[in-house]
Amino acid sequence: MCSSRSNIRKLTASFASFAALSVLIAACAPAQPGAPAQPAAPAQVRDFVTWYQYDDKNEDPKSDERVGNEYLRKTIPQFNEAFKDKWRWINQPQPFDKMDTNLVAAVQAGGDVPDLMQAGDGSLIPLLKNGAIQDLTDWIKAQPWFSDLDSSAVAGCTGPDGKIYCVPVAISPQIVFVWKDHFPNGYPKTPEAFKQAAEALKSKGVYAITFFGSTAFDGEGTTRFTNTLIQSFGGGFDDGQGKMKLDRPENVAAIQFLREIIEAGYVHPLSWEGTSTPFVEEEPMKTAEAASFPTGIFGYRYVNPLKAPNGNEYKKGNEEDMLDAITAGDVFIAPFFAPEGKKPGCGIGVTGFVIPTGAKNPDAAKDYINWIMTKEQNPDWVLGPGGGFPALRSMLPEIETRVPVAKAFYEQAAAAVAASQCRPWYGSLERRDEAKKIIQSTVYKLVKEDPTADISATLKAAEEEYNKGS
Amino acid sequence: MRYCGQGRSFAAPARFHAMATQAQATQSAFQVTLRRIQARGFFSHTLPFWLLLPALLVIAAIQFYPGFYSIWLSLQERQGAVWTFVGLRNFERIFDSAAFRESVGHTVVFLVGYVTVTMLASLVIALLLNRVIKFSGVYITLIFVPWVIADVIAGLVFGLLVVPEYGLFSPILSNPSLFPPKGLSITSDPAPRPWIAGFPFPPAPAMYYLILATAWRALPFVTLLILAALKTVPRELIESARIDGASSFQALRLITLPLILPTLVVALFNLTLGGMNGIGLVFTLTRGGPGTATEVLSFLLYIIGFSRLEFGRAAALSVLIAIINLLLILLILRVSRTEERVQ
Numbered sequence: 001m002c003s004s005r006s007n008i009r010k011l012t013a014s015f016a017s018f019a020a021l022s023v024l025i026a027a028c029a030p031a032q033p034g035a036p037a038q039p040a041a042p043a044q045v046r047d048f049v050t051w052y053q054y055d056d057k058n059e060d061p062k063s064d065e066r067v068g069n070e071y072l073r074k075t076i077p078q079f080n081e082a083f084k085d086k087w088r089w090i091n092q093p094q095p096f097d098k099m100d101t102n103l104v105a106a107v108q109a110g111g112d113v114p115d116l117m118q119a120g121d122g123s124l125i126p127l128l129k130n131g132a133i134q135d136l137t138d139w140i141k142a143q144p145w146f147s148d149l150d151s152s153a154v155a156g157c158t159g160p161d162g163k164i165y166c167v168p169v170a171i172s173p174q175i176v177f178v179w180k181d182h183f184p185n186g187y188p189k190t191p192e193a194f195k196q197a198a199e200a201l202k203s204k205g206v207y208a209i210t211f212f213g214s215t216a217f218d219g220e221g222t223t224r225f226t227n228t229l230i231q232s233f234g235g236g237f238d239d240g241q242g243k244m245k246l247d248r249p250e251n252v253a254a255i256q257f258l259r260e261i262i263e264a265g266y267v268h269p270l271s272w273e274g275t276s277t278p279f280v281e282e283e284p285m286k287t288a289e290a291a292s293f294p295t296g297i298f299g300y301r302y303v304n305p306l307k308a309p310n311g312n313e314y315k316k317g318n319e320e321d322m323l324d325a326i327t328a329g330d331v332f333i334a335p336f337f338a339p340e341g342k343k344p345g346c347g348i349g350v351t352g353f354v355i356p357t358g359a360k361n362p363d364a365a366k367d368y369i370n371w372i373m374t375k376e377q378n379p380d381w382v383l384g385p386g387g388g389f390p391a392l393r394s395m396l397p398e399i400e401t402r403v404p405v406a407k408a409f410y411e412q413a414a415a416a417v418a419a420s421q422c423r424p425w426y427g428s429l430e431r432r433d434e435a436k437k438i439i440q441s442t443v444y445k446l447v448k449e450d451p452t453a454d455i456s457a458t459l460k461a462a463e464e465e466y467n468k469g470s
Numbered sequence: 471m472r473y474c475g476q477g478r479s480f481a482a483p484a485r486f487h488a489m490a491t492q493a494q495a496t497q498s499a500f501q502v503t504l505r506r507i508q509a510r511g512f513f514s515h516t517l518p519f520w521l522l523l524p525a526l527l528v529i530a531a532i533q534f535y536p537g538f539y540s541i542w543l544s545l546q547e548r549q550g551a552v553w554t555f556v557g558l559r560n561f562e563r564i565f566d567s568a569a570f571r572e573s574v575g576h577t578v579v580f581l582v583g584y585v586t587v588t589m590l591a592s593l594v595i596a597l598l599l600n601r602v603i604k605f606s607g608v609y610i611t612l613i614f615v616p617w618v619i620a621d622v623i624a625g626l627v628f629g630l631l632v633v634p635e636y637g638l639f640s641p642i643l644s645n646p647s648l649f650p651p652k653g654l655s656i657t658s659d660p661a662p663r664p665w666i667a668g669f670p671f672p673p674a675p676a677m678y679y680l681i682l683a684t685a686w687r688a689l690p691f692v693t694l695l696i697l698a699a700l701k702t703v704p705r706e707l708i709e710s711a712r713i714d715g716a717s718s719f720q721a722l723r724l725i726t727l728p729l730i731l732p733t734l735v736v737a738l739f740n741l742t743l744g745g746m747n748g749i750g751l752v753f754t755l756t757r758g759g760p761g762t763a764t765e766v767l768s769f770l771l772y773i774i775g776f777s778r779l780e781f782g783r784a785a786a787l788s789v790l791i792a793i794i795n796l797l798l799i800l801l802i803l804r805v806s807r808t809e810e811r812v813q
Binding site: 097098100101104108126128129130131214215216218269270272273274275276277357433434437438441444445448449450461465468469 | 548549550551552563566567568569629632633634655657658660661663755756757758759760761762763773776777778779780781
């Protein structure tokens with residue numbers, strides 16, 4: 001009796017371990033092919049998968065990406081209708097600060113990659129280094145719209161090897177949004193004039209400026225206000241040969257000026273809070289607590305709703321708020337100020353598309369790109385996801401005609417850009433992500449952590465840090 | 471059985487032949503049965519191994535393989551579609567980097583603060599709970615609340631408490647009479663000037679806050695460990711000591727603490743490894759800021775690997791962190807063994 005019970009126990013244990021092993025092996029086994037597909041209809045519609053930072057299914061009116069979300073909601077059915085016998089567009093939203101990582105991981109793991117991804121020139125080098133994007137040189141040069149592309153936009157999509165890896169659709173320069181009531185005589189043109197106006201604003205309880213001053217997003221501030229300030233003082237970040245060059249008199253003067261306006265209380269305190277609350281520096285501009293906000297031209301999509309110093313409210317909660325405020329004259333766009341004899345600085349970025357390595361339907365991506373580059377579609381993309389000037393030079397009058405409320409916006413932005421010297425912040429630097437973190441951390445240290453530190457020595461140490469890895 | 475060669479007729483009687491055949495059959499059956507019994511014995515002796523095998527395979531897949539892959543990756547650099555062997559270059563770049571040295575400093579400050587605060591607070595709470603007091607069950611339950619909240623949620627909530635415009639603590643923190651001269655902002659105030667050049671101490675207010683938040687999360691587990699250990703301390707020993715004139719503090723120092731030392735070592739292991747490798751709270755509470763004031767090694771690893779996509783360098787840093795973890799554990803073991811020998 002005892003031995004039979006023991007045998008039953010042993011049998012049960014053996015069976016249980018066998019079952020567990022089987023389950024494990026089955027789980028690790030490759031998936032069995034599904035049932036054979038039904039014979040294809042003559043016109044088989046295939047999925048065209050994109051990665052945008054927008055989500056067409058997110059209808060939250062308070063979402064940070066509401067403008068892009070709405071754009072996709074409107075455009076996906078249009079595309080599917082236009083290509084109804086060929087492609088079916090499926091968008092897989094990705095967080096904007098993780099898109100590149102996710103794409104590289106998907107490519108290197110041999111996983112599912114999208115057929116097309118929205119990307120900017122800032123992502124080009126990391127994606128290229130990791131073999132995640134395709135060379136589009138031959139294809140793009142063969143397209144009828146190629147000759148209409150702005151040359152700086154094409155340069156932004158060109159890798160160090162001279163090949164073109166992305167299709168530029170929008171150009172985003174850095175400009176300054178200004179409340180008219182706080183600067184009734186126009187935005188100051190020199191640092192001294194700025195200080196005078198700022199002092200007058202301070203007596204009214206208004207901060208003269210707010211900006212992206214934190215080290216959030218791995219030094220993203222470098223590409224915005226920091227670059228605008230440094231360039232305006234005639235400085236820069238590189239020596240033109242791929243090495244970082246920070247220790248120069250112009251950069252020292254720019255940082256010294258920044259220290260002075262912070263000390264004087266002209267800079268809104270939320271300028272430094274971005275690491276704990278992303279993009280919180282926009283809030284003072286929305287409520288006119290801050291009189292000006294230097295940022296990318298795409299800022300109009302995010303800085304809403306607005307309340308002007310005179311009480312006017314613009315509260316649609318989308319990109320039209322800023323456009324309406326500019327049309328009404330409550331807000332204007334200006335170039336940054338610069339010392340006598342120098343031109344205001346202005347960073348410039350490019351947004352567009354890349355076709356990932358291993359994309360299943362690159363033809364779908366090319367059809368989509370050609371569709372976006374048409375007169376019917378390009379203005380909406382530029383105003384929506386693009387948030388800047390069209391890379392296609394002939395498209396600007398078309399945009400102004402179709403969206404009259406954008407006319408004043410583009411006119412002023414174009415004038416601001418024309419009055420500035422706009423160029424990409426990175427110059428010849430290749431390790432751009434590392435560079436922007438080093439630069440922004442260094443500036444932050446000099447103006448917030450240790451405002452008495454020697455500027456030249458600290459800048460020198462920072463450039464040596466970067467150049468060691470070259 | 472007689473052999474044919476022993477004078478018997480060569481043609482043995484049929485019954486002897488049948489007996490031989492039957493004997494042979496019995497022997498074969500016996501041998502088969504014996505082999506079956508032996509096999510069953512082998513199987514039953516090795517049964518634990520077979521039962522553990524699925525778990526071992528899973529551990530091999532999710533721990534050993536990634537570990538060895540990380541070591542391989544730390545010696546590579548991605549160039550286009552291929553990995554290129556670069557030897558120890560990734561390690562050199564990390565050691566040369568000022569960001570790494572600064573991050574080590576932040577990590578040391580964070581670990582020392584977090585471990586000290588957690589151990590002390592847990593010990594005090596466990597000693598209090600060890601007494602027979604009313605509603606001790608309720609207190610124990612309440613103490614476990616931080617443990618059931620995810621790191622990410624805890625980080626978000628702690629962050630909301632100190633947002634300058636509407637944080638619950640912000641009116642207190644921004645009061646200049648309490649925090650002269652201009653009040654305190656956890657999210658943006660920088661660190662004071664370092665006492666030793668190159669070492670980030672004293673830290674920024676954000677680091678103190680991060681230590682507090684992380685200690686709050688770890689408190690329940692360590693309290694439970696210490697409380698369980700305290701329950702095993704014989705009350706007679708303490709009573710005898712008190713009778714002999716020992717004060718409460720002497721009883722604690724000379725009797726209780728030595729007896730629960732192994733548990734304290736386990737708690738220390740747990741806290742050290744958790745502090746070195748945890749990123750959830752840093753990510754959601756401070757994101758390494760303000761500036762780089764809370765950029766500990768685990769966060770730097772995230773930045774290099776997942777923000778800059780430099781996988782080779784990130785793998786090298788992860789190998790270094792693993793080595794640091796190992797050295798810390800060995801140090802703790804050595805110190806605890808020395809303590810035990812001294813006692």
